Amino acid sequence: MTNQQQIIDPVSKPAVMASTYGNSTVNSSTTTIHQTNSNSNNGHSTPSSDLTTIQSRPQSFSDRKTIDGSIEDGRRGSEPNNEKSLSRKGSMSGDDDDGVVxxxxxxxxxxxxxxxxxxLALIGYxxxxxxxxxxxxDIYGTRGYAQSSISFVGSLASGFQFGFTIIAGPAMNRFGHKITLWAGCIIASLGLLLASWCTELWQLxxxxxxMFGIGASFLNIAxxxxxxxxxxxxxxxxxxxCFCGAGVGGLGLGFVIPALIxxxxxxWTLRIFxxxxxxxxxxAAIVMRAPRQLAGPPVETKREVMNWSLVKDSGFMLWFLCSCLFGFAYVVPFAYVPSFAKDVIGLDPNVQGGQLLxxxxxxxxxxxILIGMxxxxxxxIPVAGLSFIGTGASCFIWMFSKTHGALIAFSIVYGFFSGAFFTMIASLINxxxxxxxxxxxxxxxxxxxxYKAMIGYDAAMWFAGGFAFLALQIQQRRVK
Structure with missing residues (x-):
């Protein structure tokens, strides 16, 4: 390597939840590539393929000299001395705004x-x-709407939350994270507020x-x-x-929202929420900003978003299949357990249904945490495969549940095994x-x-992903 090396913007990988397989990364958003000078061999690696490459992180932030100025406090070009501010290499010690520890x-x-x-607010919801x-x-079913039509409200929100990152990522690079955060805050909150006055399904x-999905995408990426x-x-x-907010939000809101309904x-529950x-x-929009020490002008570099030769790699395609199947499997119980609790067992979907979630x-x-360890x-790979199979097996507890206690057991087992793969998938694949x-x-x-056939569909998605993971493990051992 020469002293002039290329690294991926450290914003890009966590922002888009890049998925990795081998030495390649499938990125769901535009990545800006920068150049940095380094006089020491601190572990930077070169791209292994034409695909947007996985970030090889320096050993310390002091090695990172530049980052896209557009995320610096969301104020690129807004101050007379902004250029000097962007190029300043602030001290890495101290506790003021210009030299944050x-x-x-x-x-x-x-x-x-x-x-x-x-x-908490996004994933908890x-x-x-x-x-x-x-x-x-209850509301729209009596008007003749099918469950598949009603459930499309949640699908649109979830789909836009992840799929819109292809727009939200470049938007944050262009306008800065402050504008991105405030846009997400206003759009998502307004979507929930307007939903409280909706009288037709298409309005939801x-x-x-x-609206909520687009706002959530901006917030999530920032x-x-x-x-x-x-x-x-x-x-x-x-x-x-940060991600503990998902568990805390789901746990707390699972009791509060049903009580409010x-x-x-x-x-009024929608308005309050x-x-x-x-x-x-x-x-969050007020207090969150990028460290000013990591600001600097970007260097435009031509790159390819996708290396299509990867489709010939059987290992990569197996991993890609697992990621897709996860998207089809994960959310079904979170959407249908309260309805199941009401229709099959006779429980209150707001009280006991919310508690189960x-x-x-x-x-x-x-x-x-535990499966990650x-x-x-x-x-x-083998742990992810076993977690998929364990999650699929838990669906049979749900399928044959006849009591409240059985549904509690399912909620514990499914919740424990199902989230292990969540942070490994790319937004667009999901x-x-x-x-x-x-x-x-x-x-x-x-x-x-x-519900049995529907639950069987969910179990099939999990089992298919689990066996694909085990096949990937076998394939990798043969390669070695």
């Missing part, structure tokens, strides 16, 4: 807390969406589906891009705290499953007349 300091802690609040769907089934598609810039040695801990009905969502994400979310948070010791799986599940339910 990378491994701590009040500003770094606020950034992590802001990321935590965004994930997604985790308990089944409570809303159960209520919509536009508000609670498309929340996963900014906190890693403040930490190096403790980066994993910082991001772990029973107390003030779904429309819209205000809560705005407060959480607006606070809360339990599922809590077990999911624990599973991500197992993956470090035993290998990510999008088709998120967008279409709930309508597919709803259509299967309508054709079969009960």
């Amino acid at each position: 990378m491994e701590g300091g009040y500003r770094g802690y606020l950034v992590v807390f802001g990321g935590f609040l965004i994930i 997604v985790s308990i969406y089944g409570v809303f769907q159960a209520k919509y089934n 598609y536009l508000t609670q589906g498309v 929340a996963t891009a900014i906190p890693p810039l403040w930490y190096d040695k403790h980066r994993g801990l910082a991001m772990g705290i 029973n107390a003030v009905d779904i429309y 819209a205000i809560f969502h705005f407060v959480c994400t607006a606070f 809360a339990i599922m979310s809590g077990a999911n948070a624990v599973g991500r 197992a993956g470090d010791r035993l290998g990510a 999008t088709p499953g998120n967008l279409f799986t709930l309508p597919i599940a709803g259509k299967i339910f309508e054709q079969a007349g009960d």
Whole structure:
């Protein structure tokens, strides 16, 4: 390597949840490539393919001299002395705005807390969406709407949250993370608020589906891009705290939202949650920013978004298949468990249904940690394969549940095993499953007349992914 080396913008990888296979990365957003000078061999690696390459991170943030100026405090070109500010190499010590401690300091802690609040508001809501769907089934089912049509509200929100990153990523590079955060805060909160006055299903598609999903995409990409810039040695801990918001949000909202629906009905619940969502994400938009020391002018570099020769790699295609199947499998129980609890067991979908989703979310948070530790010791691919098979097997508990206790057992087992693969998938790969799986599940339910066939579909997606992972493990051993 020469002294003039290329690295991937450190924003790009966490921002787009890049998926890795071997030495390649499938990126769901435009990545800006920069140049940096380094006088020491600190581990930078060159791209191994024409595909957007996996980031080889320097050993310390002091080695990173430049980053896209567009994310620096969201104010590129807005101040007379901005150019000097962008080129200044601030001290990595100190606790003021111009010299923030990378491994701590009040500003770094606020950034992590802001990321935590965004994930809490976004993923926490997604985790308990089944409570809303159960209520919509009651409201619109009596008007003759099929479950597959009603479930498309949640599918649109989930699909746009991940699929719109192809727009949200370049938008953040162009306009800065402050504008991105505020846009997400306003659009997503407004979508929830407008949904509270909707009287037709197509109106929910536009508000609670498309509007919320687009806003969530902007928030999600900023929340996963900014906190890693403040930490190096403790980066994993910082991001772990951020993503704990998913479990905390699902656990807390699983009790609060059903209680609100029973107390003030779904429309006022949407208004209250819209205000809560705005407060959480607006606070995050205020406190979150990139460290000023990591600012600098970008260097435009021509690159290819996709290396199509990878389709000839059987190992990569197996991994790609697993990622797609995950998207089709993951969200089905989160959407349909409350309805199942009402129709099959006779439970209140708002109270017991919401509690089941809360339990599922809590077990999911624990599973991500413990299964992740197992993956470090035993290998990510075999552990992911076994977790897929374990999740598929748990669906049989759901299929034959006749009591509240059986559903609790299912919620624990499914929640524990199902989240292990979540952070390994690329947003765009996940999008088709998120967008279409709930309508597919709803259509299967309508054709079969009960939940067993629908649950069997979900189990089949998990088993197929698990066996594909095991096939990938065998293929890799043969290659070695």
